[in-house]
Amino acid sequence: MSKYNVERVPHYIGGKFVEGTSGKLFQNMNPATNETLNEVAEGEAEDIHLAVQAARQAFDEGPWRTMGVAKRLEYIVRIADLIEANAEELSYLESLDTGLPISQTKKQAARAAENFRFYAEMVKSRMVGEAYQVDSSFINYTIHKPVGVAGLITPWNAPFMLATWKVAPALATGNTCVLKPAEWSPLTANKLAQIVHEAGLPPGVFNVVHGFGETAGAALVAHPDVQLISFTGETKTGSEIIKNGADTLKRCSMELGGKSxxxxxxxxxxxxxxxxxxxxxxxxxxxxxxxxxxxxxxxxxxxxxxxxxxxxxxxxxxxxxxxxxxxxxxxxxxxxxxxxxxxxxxxxxxxxxxxxxxxxxxxxxxxxxxxxxxxxxxxxxxxxxxxxxxxxxxxxxxxxxxxxxxxxxxxxxxxxxxxxxxxxxxxxxxxxxxxxxxxxxNSQNVRDLRIPFGGAKASGIGREGGHYSFEFYTETQVIHVAIGEHPIPQFGKKKEERTGIVAK
Incomplete structure (x- = not known):
């Protein structure tokens, strides 16, 4: 047995590793032998609600959203450092959990760490607004603001790298999040929670609830306090997520199936x-x-x-x-x-x-x-x-x-x-x-983090990657500033009182 084996996988909610409210567990199987690897806490609607509450409080009342960008990005880089420090364990757990050859999973930790470092740099250099001057009367400018609580639903193929592909931009841009990993591959999601915990992020900024798509996943999609759903998985499930999130007008990013x-x-x-x-x-x-x-x-x-x-x-x-x-x-x-x-x-x-x-x-x-x-x-x-x-x-x-x-x-x-x-x-x-x-x-699938990633037709909606992720993970707000005198309609004034200009 390896020193990295995990007997029990709990949730991570509000900065604490906790069992599920129902006490239910499900078995995680070894794909190489079909023997039980370990037991996993089975999250249900109540666990999702607790995680969303923690994320909501961390966003509304905690320091994450209002923290200086440089300070917040220190946490993001610290996560990258810890991923690299735990690369051997991460590759072992990924292969154990998914059946992917370890010669291939060894590369995933480096790519996952790169996701965090990349978005730390992108937020500093590319998350910028624009200014539009209207003569000497106005300056209009845009800013990017975090949206709120992001629900991140990740697949079981390359689960660690694909989870960090979503978590890194969500956190770097100032959102809090709830991660619902695929039930067939919980081990590296649990390790990511341990890494985030060690990095010292404020409680509730990052949460993990394990469980099944029909229960935990559906509850996350339907929760009214979740503004964003980023999903990677099969097309049929993506379609259901869009339907179920429509009542609460969620912003959805869908990376779905392919037949390339x-x-x-x-x-x-x-x-x-x-x-x-x-x-x-x-x-x-x-x-x-x-x-x-x-x-x-x-x-x-x-x-x-x-x-x-x-x-x-x-x-x-x-x-x-x-x-x-x-x-x-x-x-x-x-x-x-x-x-x-x-x-x-x-x-x-x-x-x-x-x-x-x-x-x-x-x-x-x-x-x-x-x-x-x-x-x-x-x-x-x-x-x-x-x-x-x-x-x-x-x-x-x-x-x-x-x-x-x-x-x-x-x-x-x-x-x-x-x-x-x-x-x-x-x-x-x-x-x-x-x-x-x-x-x-004339190339295989080579990865460039700067490019937009996503599909057409039944392969998805939206683009993530590079600065394109900002379109999903941030709200673009326009601020109009009057810098000179300009006419304002003066409803309700007597004719002799109308000036036709703004008072100084």
Whole structure:
């Protein structure tokens, strides 16, 4: 047993680690063995209410909102320092909890720390207003103010990094927050609470309530004292959140599902494209919203590229997520394993050729699915249209640019896309024609914190990242200042008393 194992995960409310009001617990399972890892406090509406009350009081009466920016950002940087100091534990807990290979989770702590440092810098340098002068009569200017209590609902894939992606801008801009992490991955959210506690943030500024989406998540969305809901997860749940938050006019940011295309033309650097495609779908166990789960290959190179894909898939190392050599580990939960395997069975029923790697015998008790290729696909198959969210790649041939653009857009999602060609005019044309929030040309999914992140169509609403997060996490207020004399309508004055100017 590791020194980092956790027996019980409590809530973190008002600066204290507390059990749930109902006393209920739920089991957190090890995806590599399907044995119980630990027990977790099951939050319900009352726990959410207590957390929101704590966050509301910290915002309305505490020092966080009124604290000097430099002082507040000292806390943000301190959190980043503590994340880096606990990087080994965080990577271990993330792999233990999710099944992600530890060679990949080791990078997540650094990225999470970077989120906090980045927003500390962004608030100092980019959270600025504008001024509009009207002759010598007025100056109008804008300021950014924190909105209030942010409800942050995070997913189970890369849970620590994606939680900090929301927590960092929410706190740096002066909001308080309640985090509801995914019930399948509570360990690093609990560790983040410990880090925030050690950083000494005022009580109630940051709160964590564990539990299920139907109870804790729904209560957070419906609570009238929560002004913001930032959600990352599946499209159906995002739609329900928007509906349930409508009565209280919540501001919502939705980063939802994806079925992102990778398009490889015959003139592309095929070795680099192969590297990127394989990494893009099979890293993170395929549980990545921006995964290139649809691959379109030009007919001239289709056989050559597919043969290379088959060889790569056969050589991907499936195994224990704690083994540094492992490239694909178990899926997060048995229910999700059933979801993905049902789509592989559907692919066979729809007429696709299914080619899978091998799951080692010693992994038989876990939620393992070998990297899988679906060949002989058409764009209308359900396995091509619907999000599978696992290590499954559907491959489709195409002839020309206009045809592949139509197929790339013929899906309800629009999160990301990848184009591989050495014809830059074509690359730009295609990128601008694809209906997605983000497109990479001749590149894998590389991250730049300055860019807006988000999707089109059923892949989301709004943009976060860079200074674009300020549009969500702050209220832009306009202040009008009269600096000279100007006429004001003088209703109710006698004619002889009217001056037509403002009194000095």
């Amino acid at each position: 295309p990778a398009i490889v033309f015959a003139d592309a650097d095929l070795e680099r494209a192969l590297d990127a495609v394989v990494w893009g779908i099979y890293s993170f166990n395929g549980e990545r919203c921006t995964a290139n789960s649809r691959l379109f290959v030009q007919e001239k190179i289709y056989d050559q590229f597919v043969d290379a894909l088959k060889e790569r898939v056969a050589n991907i190392i499936v195994g224990d997520p704690m083994d540094p050599a492992t490239e694909v580990g178990p899926l997060i939960h048995r229910k999700h394993w059933e979801h993905v395997t049902s789509y592989i069975a559907l692919a066979q029923a729809e007429g696709a050729e299914v080619i899978s790697g091998i799951v080692p015998a010693e992994c038989s008790t876990g939620n393992y699915i070998a990297p899988t290729l679906l060949l002989n696909c058409t764009n209308r198959m359900r396995v091509v249209q619907e999000e599978i969210f696992g290590p499954v790649l559907a491959v489709i041939p195409f002839k020309e640019e206009t045809e592949v653009l139509q197929m790339a857009n013929d899906v309800k999602y629009g999160l990301a896309a990848y184009v591989w060609t050495n014809d830059m005019k074509r690359g730009h044309r295609l990128a601008q024609g694809i209906e997605s929030g983000m497109v990479w040309i």
